[in-house]
Amino acid sequence: MKVLHIIASIxxxxxxxxxxVPKTCIELAKLGVDIEIITQASPNPVxxxxxxxxxxxxKSIRALNTLGSNLKKxxxxxxHIQHIWNP
Structure with missing residues (x-):
């Protein structure tokens, strides 16, 4: 199974x-699930x-904001889109 997680920041x-989200993804990857996390760069990531x-x-915040048009591909x-408290 392949899972894409999108989150503004880690x-x-x-x-x-x-x-x-990173903790969940780490555990899923250990179980053999293919995980991709897309996020913006930060000075101190988890x-x-x-x-x-x-x-x-x-990705840049601008790229994250336009990501929806590419999700069908x-x-x-x-x-799984994490979108709580994001502008």
């Missing part, structure tokens, strides 16, 4: 989804250990 200074099933992609089984 910065250490934030709580909630910025911490829970540490994510290397795993062949987990890919971290950094994504070769994934599930898209």
């Amino acid at each position: 910065d250490e200074s934030a709580g909630g989804p910025s911490r829970s 540490k994510i250990p290397k795993n062949e099933n987990l890919k971290l992609v950094y 994504a070769d994934v089984d599930l898209i």
Whole structure:
């Protein structure tokens, strides 16, 4: 199974989804789920250990805002968008 997670930030200074999403993705990758996290770059991202099933992609906030038009082309089984408190 391939899962795409989209989240605005995984910065250490934030709580909630910025911490829970990476932890969830790490555990899913350990179980063999192919995970891709798309987020914007931050000065202090949550540490994510290397795993062949987990890919971290950094995009600009502008690219994240226009990502929706490309989601139909994504070769994934599930898209999980974290969008709480984002402008």
